[in-house]
Amino acid sequence: MPETALRDSQNSDASDVAGYRVPYRVFTDPEYYRREQENIFQGATWSFVALEAEVPEPGDFKSTFVGETPVIVTRASDGKVHAVVNRCAHRGALVCREVRGNRPNLECVYHQWAYDLEGNLIGVPFRRGLKGQGGMPGDFDMKQHGLKKLRAESIGGLVFASFSETVEPLRDFLGPIVIEHIERIMCKPIKVLGDQRQHVHGNWKLYAENTRDPYHASLLHLFHNTFGLYRSTQTGKSVMDANKRHSLLYSIAASNDDAADKQAYGDSRTFDTEFKLQDMSLLKGRQEFDDGITLVILAVFPNLVLQQIQNTLAVRQTVTRGTDGFELVWTHFGYADDDAEMQAIRQKQTNLIGPAGLVSMEDGEAVEIVQRAIIGETEAESYIAMGGGRAEDADHLVTEGSIVGFWENYEKLVGYGTTS
Amino acid sequence: MDLAIFERLRLQHLATELNAIHAEWIDDDRLEEWPELFTDDCIYKVIARENHERNLSLSAIFCDSKGMLVDRIISLRKANIFPVHSYRHILGPTRVVSEHELKITTQTNYTVFMTRADGRTEIYNSGKYIDEIDCSGERPLFTSKVAVFDTNVIDTMMVRPI
Numbered sequence A: 001m002p003e004t005a006l007r008d009s010q011n012s013d014a015s016d017v018a019g020y021r022v023p024y025r026v027f028t029d030p031e032y033y034r035r036e037q038e039n040i041f042q043g044a045t046w047s048f049v050a051l052e053a054e055v056p057e058p059g060d061f062k063s064t065f066v067g068e069t070p071v072i073v074t075r076a077s078d079g080k081v082h083a084v085v086n087r088c089a090h091r092g093a094l095v096c097r098e099v100r101g102n103r104p105n106l107e108c109v110y111h112q113w114a115y116d117l118e119g120n121l122i123g124v125p126f127r128r129g130l131k132g133q134g135g136m137p138g139d140f141d142m143k144q145h146g147l148k149k150l151r152a153e154s155i156g157g158l159v160f161a162s163f164s165e166t167v168e169p170l171r172d173f174l175g176p177i178v179i180e181h182i183e184r185i186m187c188k189p190i191k192v193l194g195d196q197r198q199h200v201h202g203n204w205k206l207y208a209e210n211t212r213d214p215y216h217a218s219l220l221h222l223f224h225n226t227f228g229l230y231r232s233t234q235t236g237k238s239v240m241d242a243n244k245r246h247s248l249l250y251s252i253a254a255s256n257d258d259a260a261d262k263q264a265y266g267d268s269r270t271f272d273t274e275f276k277l278q279d280m281s282l283l284k285g286r287q288e289f290d291d292g293i294t295l296v297i298l299a300v301f302p303n304l305v306l307q308q309i310q311n312t313l314a315v316r317q318t319v320t321r322g323t324d325g326f327e328l329v330w331t332h333f334g335y336a337d338d339d340a341e342m343q344a345i346r347q348k349q350t351n352l353i354g355p356a357g358l359v360s361m362e363d364g365e366a367v368e369i370v371q372r373a374i375i376g377e378t379e380a381e382s383y384i385a386m387g388g389g390r391a392e393d394a395d396h397l398v399t400e401g402s403i404v405g406f407w408e409n410y411e412k413l414v415g416y417g418t419t420s
Numbered sequence B: 001m002d003l004a005i006f007e008r009l010r011l012q013h014l015a016t017e018l019n020a021i022h023a024e025w026i027d028d029d030r031l032e033e034w035p036e037l038f039t040d041d042c043i044y045k046v047i048a049r050e051n052h053e054r055n056l057s058l059s060a061i062f063c064d065s066k067g068m069l070v071d072r073i074i075s076l077r078k079a080n081i082f083p084v085h086s087y088r089h090i091l092g093p094t095r096v097v098s099e100h101e102l103k104i105t106t107q108t109n110y111t112v113f114m115t116r117a118d119g120r121t122e123i124y125n126s127g128k129y130i131d132e133i134d135c136s137g138e139r140p141l142f143t144s145k146v147a148v149f150d151t152n153v154i155d156t157m158m159v160r161p162i
């Protein structure tokens, strides 16, 4: 009888080929999700929580999340931005139930414990009891019962928060390349244009991969490629910070060469010369930056993308919702000094991005078809090798190097091994 | 019957019917015909209630010409990748809010159910239409259609018009 031992066709005999592999179980096993909350989101990292422009005035607050943990971002009377866990120090109720607003202090509705905007406990009803009865114990110390505070720091109007006492300062965590590109986009006062929210039925890390992946953008997104908003043939780079946590991907649309690009893409589905727009005004933008860069995807570990696509500017925040879901919150903005024409350009170009975006709606489906295919798979691994399969910078856009960088950090923080 | 009331009922009927056709053509995937319900320089906007109520302009879909509606549909057919799905609109009564020289403003509540390839049907998007309809021509047309949706979190993506 011939040998019929089943080989794992996913791992197969390709194990000698250079490339990076990620076990699919990290996207489905709750054990990893639990460790991510602890070691990444509650660990020695900085998560994006708000734009300063969302809480411009003292008393302004915004409810958001770090990982899955509910957090309130406030601007206190000292003018500084603070972040606290949205959980009452009494018996754990949500203190802040609205998405946003303005209040002189934070008050829990359950038993009306009141906190100042920095999270310090300032009032407990019936603290001394009523008619000599009840009341809190004599040694009750208000100072011990504030809301749990996070560290909060901002750069260029982007507010980050951390649960860690020991994490490096935000500037060091981000590194010079990320700071340079935050400051490039946040170069003057901004105006928030609104929010878009999208629930994707897939693991949050699939989106972290997606936003570090210049390889897919012209192959999945026909609109990008056909209209030359993004092509892998463009002049651009895919680079990381020194720790390879974060990824900067940028490209310059002026480098398009339609004839040569057509050859490069051959008969690819996504280079469609037949597709013409009836209303070309959608693509009539304005050059805003002297460097000619028309697309920036700055993926900041663990939960932020800062983006410029043509004249659209936005932050995208990832909120984890279990192993197989995450919410993506897009906050679009322009500059405070945008003239009427620029405002109109931005409004029209919002058609390009977000959950209904002509160049971005595909990413939700890309994440979901992976999640659906890897269900129940405990051993098989993905194979990441475009550009060499190592966490290396590239001065071109035919690489998956930054994805490997993400995973090397993940391995350090969470690990691939199971405890069971 | 009071003539004014009769005229109001006539306009309400025209608006109700136009909305019914709008829903029907989208649900039946007659998307190539859908722009024909709009004037050439129409506005078509799908906006989250949380933005609309803050007077923020940011919309999921924003078109300011019939050409842009056509482009959305061509993009859906030729460019975009999305989960296989269909819509079913359920419309509430249409109320005429105001009328001026056969140009009316109306409001209609709607719910869109989505059915995915696995056969499950879920509430996808719920909100209200604020419409401006020109009833002075041979058939009524939307000069503006704004769908303000309560469902601030969009499930996966939005590619079909609401």
Ligand code: FES
Binding pocket: A088, A089, A090, A091, A092, A093, A108, A109, A110, A111, A112, A113
């Ligand atoms: S739980 Fe907040 S006051 Fe009791």
Ligand SMILES: [Fe+2]
Binding pocket: A210, A216, A217, A220, A221, A360, A362, A363
């Ligand atoms: Fe993408």
